[in-house]
Amino acid sequence: MSTTTSNPAATADRATAASVERGNGPFARNNLTATLAGGYMPLILATLIVFLPLAWMALSSFKQPGEIVTTDLHILPQAPSFENYAEAARRAPFARFFLNSVIVTTIGAAVKCFLAIITAYALVFVSFPFKRLLFVLILVALMVPPQVAVLPNYILISSLGGQNTYWGIILPGLGTAFGTFLLRQHFLTLPGSILEAAEIDGAGHWRRLWSIVAPVSAPSIATVALVTVVSEWNDYIWPLIITNNTNMMTLPVGLTFLSNSDSSSQAWGVLMAGAVVVILPILLVFAMLQRYIVTGLTQGSVTG
Amino acid sequence: MTPQLTQSRPAQQAAASLPQRRSRWTGRTRRDFFVFLALALPNLILIAVFTYWPLINNIYYSTLDWTLGSATATVVGLGNYVTFFTDPGSADVLRVTLLFTVATVGGSMVLGLLMALALNRKIPGTTFARSAVFAPYVLSGVGVGLVWLFIFDPVYGALSWVLRGIGLASPQWINDPQLAMVMVIVVYVWKNLGYCAVVYLAGLQSLPKDVLEASALDGAGAARRLWSIGLPLLSPTTFFLLITTLLSSLQAFDILKIMTPSGRGTNTLMFESYLQAFGGYNRAGYSAAVSVVLFVILLVVTVVQMRFVEKKVHYS
Structure with a gap:
């Protein structure tokens, strides 16, 4: 286990400073995998938890009714349009x-x-x-x-x-x-x-x-x-x-x-x-x- | 300037012969007195009329049997409270309040701490991730509730699609009271855990580094360092978060109202008070009594916090 990933960042300061000199910082080859797994995976996961629902909202707002009322789900709108926005303005x-x-x-x-x-x-x-x-x-x-x-x-x-x-x-x-x-x-x-x-x-x-x-x-x-x-x-x-x-x-x-x-x-x-x-x-x-x-x-x- | 001078001169002459207290009422203090009123009074009046007065009024309304919109009301004394504490439906309201509060407070604090640990690294991108996880906290609860309602839709929702993918049928999230509760808890935690994460992160970054380093040299593992050194040192942060999230969970409304408009299975005290007055029952007096019960609970939490903070923290 590398120092950077196994310790909380309280000690990371010192560890990074020292390891940069020795040429085995968080992005050195032997540490890269560990950094990605231990450092970036949680970060990316956290960011995705926030962004996926919001992205889903934005994508769905550009979909045709037929793409939403279906169990055959497409992630991207097939023919993006502002139709839902226009329809919202018609209804209210x-x-x-x-x-x-x-x-x-x-x-x-x-x-x-x-x-x-x-x-x-x-x-x-x-x-x-x-x-x-x-x-x-x-x-x-x-x-x-x-x-x-x-x-x-x-x-x-x-x-x-x-x-x-x-x-x-x-x-x-x-x-x-x-x-x-x-x-x-x-x-x-x-x-x-x-x-x-x-x-x-x-x-x-x-x-x-x-x-x-x-x-x-x-x-x-x-x-x-x-x-x-x-x-x-x-x-x-x-x-x-x-x-x-x-x-x-x-x-x-x-x-x-x-x-x-x-x-x-x-x-x-x-x-x-x-x-x-x-x-x-x-x-x-x-x-x-x-x-x-x-x-x-x-x-x-x-x-x- | 001239009128002020002529006014203050007799005051100064009088000051020579009168005791100390009188002499302080000179031109300048007097001018300050009116300046203060001009600057602070509008805000103070607004706070008095729309924050303090309603509190008192609410207590009065809670003693009435009163249909909202009706011109007449009957005084029933503590009748509404008796109804509230004897009605079997109220036991459900209290149970729902307790469950929702414990689950959302616990959920957002535990997940917030985990997220703070994930963010507490010296690698590029943490600043962006920190902002990203905080973002839901500032978004409209109504907008967020609708987005998740669509995700939870048993037929067309993204979640039902994922569940079908692993061979499961989507449960009826909205119609089943128990599942509706699970749903609003998930969404509420999603919206609020970024707040806990950012506050915990600030706490983690202010921990004394030498203590943690010393224990690392002694061979303590990361989990053990967190459990036996980090968490005790973080207890002021934990306490602060416990109080603030407790207060806001007890007052949660937006997500509950937009996701479960009928309140079946999700009628916390706050939501029940709204439903009784504005949800079609028009029971103004009863609703006021429910608000007073909620207010007493909030007051107890606040008093506990103030007593604790008084002992533990010095304001300089």
């Missing part, structure tokens, strides 16, 4: 679902980020009595599951006439505990000296926030923004409850409508096309900016 206002999702995500995420930035700034840089208590209240809100609040919020919002409206979908989720918490932790790490200089120059809080604190915190703000965009786009239970008019449904709700309205197996191609539309944008955003998203979503694992 799919463009409208997409537009609604874009509107709800854009406005919701923008307002939430803005609120998170100004609240976190106030909590860190502006003196106020009971500041700690207020922070604890925000922290507790972070732990209160939004799911248990849907019934009272439904009754409140629908009594105000918010059913099937953009504001009704967006408003209850606007208060942000996650973003505030994450940005507060970051602002606390900023050196006080950069603000003192600005204070001497006579810059007020508003200017200090937008010309100093926000620019130097761009990566943290990007993290909050991306995590918020992802969660707004995928948000399901609230839009599901507050909309019943197809013209106001977001993509996840519209997909539910589509899957309920036709339970015959004929619909699989159409449903896969719908799944591509809801999954692909986030997959692309994630592929480009995954560094920020992973940091944001696994935040806390280091402290806890």
Whole structure:
């Protein structure tokens, strides 16, 4: 057994450094097979487990109904077409679902980020009595599951006439505990000296926030923004409850409508096309900016 | 600027003669007071109205016999809770919740750890694989649920095709309550294990290298090093993951709703609370009571976590 494959990577550092000198690194002939078997097989397996279902979704969305409703399975579409996408648009206002999702995500995420930035700034840089208590209240809100609040919020919002409206979908989720918490932790790490200089120059809080604190915190703000965009786009239970008019449904709700309205197996191609539309944008955003998203979503694992 | 100066001057004069507490209310603190309110109040109000107020309201609703949409309701006190804890169907709900939670938490943590071990190597491609396994975690549960529902389709699904290939008939995944449970657990674990893998990977990479090297020199094998040194050192990570995955499994909804709309065999507390109010029964009061039961469970988990974290971790 070679050192590289039998040991966890804790020792791999040293092992690789030493073995490169001796000319028997992980890619040397005697180690190559072992590296492939022990190192790459699990990696490839892990990646395949994730990608095969998604690839299957994408391939199926381009297939003809006859290729799906058959027990004689072909992996690749025989005559790739956008027919399933067109059919999805015929059965439901799919463009409208997409537009609604874009509107709800854009406005919701923008307002939430803005609120998170100004609240976190106030909590860190502006003196106020009971500041700690207020922070604890925000922290507790972070732990209160939004799911248990849907019934009272439904009754409140629908009594105000918010059913099937953009504001009704967006408003209850606007208060942000996650973003505030994450940005507060970051602002606390900023050196006080950069603000003192600005204070001497006579810059007020508003200017200090937008010309100093926000620019130097761009990566943290990007993290909050991306995590918020992802969660707004995928948000399901609230839009599901507050909309019943197809013209106001977001993509996840519209997909539910589509899957309920036709339970015959004929619909699989159409449903896969719908799944591509809801999954692909986030997959692309994630592929480009995954560094920020992973940091944001696994935040806390280091402290806890 | 002028009005502020004229305002603060008497305040400063007063400060000379008054005790310390009074003197702090100078122009600047006062301005900060209002700046703070202007910046933080909108968010605080939103959190109060849409997070705290519904919690209280939910408890009130849970004491009502109330049909959703009806203008009148009867106060039944703890009647809904009595119904919940005496109804034989509720035993099923609790059993389903327990099974789903234990299986998804255990499944995603064990497989997540295995995946983290696979990723914890100094070979090219691990960064890509790490991102790849994390990806399902950020995707829409509805989209993911539909994709897997198609794969599980007993006639046209990819899985039935594989099973036929080895001479087996596909089971009725959706219609059989027990198999429906297996199906949603598999999909939920698939979607969430990347999260556990990435958190475990961060934990593995922060392990003290010298301890592991020393034990390797002592002749301990890889499995033994993991079991008797790695895992104990990873216990804070394991605890963190246990709590976070427990909380999210108890609140799972998207995959359950899209894959098994009727909730037969998959009605966890969370899903049952939705079904009672919005799934055709319109039992708002009863649904609120189920949510309160769920909330109490979540609260207990959170309190356990906070007590534990207080003891074990220092925030600097």
